[in-house]
Amino acid sequence: xxxxxxxxxxxxxxxxxxxxxxxxxxxxxxxxxxxxxxxxxxxxxxxxxxxxxxxxxxxxxxxxxxxxxxxxxxxxxxxxxxxxxxxxxxxxxxxxxxxxxxxxxxxxxxxxxxxxxxxxxxxxxxxxxxxxxxxxxxxxxxxxxxxxxxxxxxxxxxxxxxxxxxxxxxxxxxxxxxxxxxxxxxxxxxxxxxxxxxxxxxxxxxxxxxxxxxxxxxxxxxxxxxxxxxxxxxxxxxxxxxxxxxxxxxxxxxxxxxxxxxxxxxx
Amino acid sequence: xxxxxxxxxxxxxxxxxxxxxxxxxxxxxxxxxxxxxxxxxxxxxxxxxxxxxxxxxxxxxxxxxxxxxxxxxxxxxxxxxxxxxxxxxxxxxxxxxxxxxxxxxxxxxxxxxxxxxxxxxxxxxxxxxxxxxxxxxxxxxxxxxxxxxxxxxxxxxxxxxxxxxxxxxxxxxxxxxxxxxxxxxxxxxxxxxxxxxxxxx
Numbered sequence: 001x002x003x004x005x006x007x008x009x010x011x012x013x014x015x016x017x018x019x020x021x022x023x024x025x026x027x028x029x030x031x032x033x034x035x036x037x038x039x040x041x042x043x044x045x046x047x048x049x050x051x052x053x054x055x056x057x058x059x060x061x062x063x064x065x066x067x068x069x070x071x072x073x074x075x076x077x078x079x080x081x082x083x084x085x086x087x088x089x090x091x092x093x094x095x096x097x098x099x100x101x102x103x104x105x106x107x108x109x110x111x112x113x114x115x116x117x118x119x120x121x122x123x124x125x126x127x128x129x130x131x132x133x134x135x136x137x138x139x140x141x142x143x144x145x146x147x148x149x150x151x152x153x154x155x156x157x158x159x160x161x162x163x164x165x166x167x168x169x170x171x172x173x174x175x176x177x178x179x180x181x182x183x184x185x186x187x188x189x190x191x192x193x194x195x196x197x198x199x200x201x202x203x204x205x206x207x208x209x210x211x212x213x214x215x216x217x218x219x220x221x222x223x224x225x226x227x228x229x230x231x232x233x234x235x236x237x238x239x240x241x242x243x244x245x246x247x248x249x250x251x252x253x254x255x256x257x258x259x260x261x262x263x264x265x266x267x
Numbered sequence: 268x269x270x271x272x273x274x275x276x277x278x279x280x281x282x283x284x285x286x287x288x289x290x291x292x293x294x295x296x297x298x299x300x301x302x303x304x305x306x307x308x309x310x311x312x313x314x315x316x317x318x319x320x321x322x323x324x325x326x327x328x329x330x331x332x333x334x335x336x337x338x339x340x341x342x343x344x345x346x347x348x349x350x351x352x353x354x355x356x357x358x359x360x361x362x363x364x365x366x367x368x369x370x371x372x373x374x375x376x377x378x379x380x381x382x383x384x385x386x387x388x389x390x391x392x393x394x395x396x397x398x399x400x401x402x403x404x405x406x407x408x409x410x411x412x413x414x415x416x417x418x419x420x421x422x423x424x425x426x427x428x429x430x431x432x433x434x435x436x437x438x439x440x441x442x443x444x445x446x447x448x449x450x451x452x453x454x455x456x457x458x459x460x461x462x463x464x465x466x467x468x
Binding site: 166 | 312313314315316329332333334335337338341342343344346347348349350396397400
């Protein structure tokens with residue numbers, strides 16, 4: 001199994017694509033050249049840094065360092081969920097709802113995979129734990145931010161309907177049930193679509209990477225299926241937890257709709 | 268003992284408000300737009316945070332679960348709200364056919380899509396929907412706001428029957444002096460967040 005190592009000039013050629021795209025964006029006044037370049041630089045720096053961190057981590061394999069890196073990943077994902085909300089919860093809930101839900105779902109799913117499915121030794125072996133957690137966390141983050149965003153937007157726009165239902169004596173669960181169901185659906189659709197299209201329309205990135213690195217295709221496929229299921233589980237349960245927590249938080253102890261617990265949208 | 272007793276109720280810029288309504292009594296509130304009539308009704312239905320106390324037949328609002336309170340002390344909002352496809356989907360306690368007829372509504376309309384009904388028809392169906400949960404107190408926010416003369420009189424007469432038969436207490440927000448004269452036993456003006464009695468029959 002020999003990997004064709006990439007040289008800096010190989011990466012530079014790929015980077016020309018980004019530069020060309022930025023140039024065109026500027027020429028056509030689309031205005032995405034700045035965020036495009038910034039995000040390209042960010043991803044380069046971040047990926048190199050994580051590469052270095054992983055190199056050190058793989059050599060030492062200390063559980064404390066694995067836990068610390070996992071905590072940092074969770075915190076960053078939690079912040080990302082928060083800033084993607086158009087109307088986020090006021091106070092600690094803004095960060096808390098998404099982060100707690102991601103913790104519950106992603107960590108459980110990853111632990112399950114490590115302990116019961118892959119059975120690595122030690123179970124926290126960073127070569128497996130960190131990439132798996134990263135993939136589950138990244139997708140769960142998307143599902144949760146989509147779901148929460150939909151829930152809070154729906155509640156704010158459908159305020160009169162929700163309150164009319166409360167006034168008719170419905171409890172808060174029923175009054176918000178339509179928005180809640182819709183929010184959960186919206187959070188889960190991307191992973192459902194990804195699973196349907198996998199292998200036919202798209203070759204998932206993880207599998208492609210493994211194949212490029214020389215793994216036999218069928219082995220790569222098996223890992224990809226495992227990862228897909230883990231992602232679907234993490235995203236699905238995470239979205240359900242987050243949307244449920246969010247819906248509960250929209251009502252107070254007297255089951256009043258409390259939109260004052262949401263920030264107003266910035267624009 | 269009054270059916271509904273409001274003591275030192277404060278909600279946003281409204282209050283403190285004290286008001287008692289007896290069983291089978293109808294009290295009207297008038298006041299300029301923005302004077303807080305809707306806010307007052309919402310606080311009584313416990314839909315907004317508020318201070319002070321509201322009692323139904325000596326039962327404190329906070330001693331009942333919120334949904335049970337709102338079924339008994341029912342707010343009918345000014346603009347009717349619908350969330351399912353058909354009108355009939357919104358009636359979980361069924362509907363009294365005599366009431367549909369009494370309000371001049373077509374009985375078949377229970378199967379209609381909500382979008383097919385006019386604003387006035389929807390407003391009357393919303394009233395029926397609230398009455399079907401048999402509230403002891405009705406908080407009515409301009410219940411005839413979108414209705415023609417004939418429908419207005421039908422609504423007034425149905426509410427009158429309901430009030431007398433069930434000994435319900437009605438708190439009725441209206442802008443129509445003629446209507447207030449017909450339905451109110453006492454009338455109040457809400458001005459600057461304060462409630463002043465302006466007439467009694």
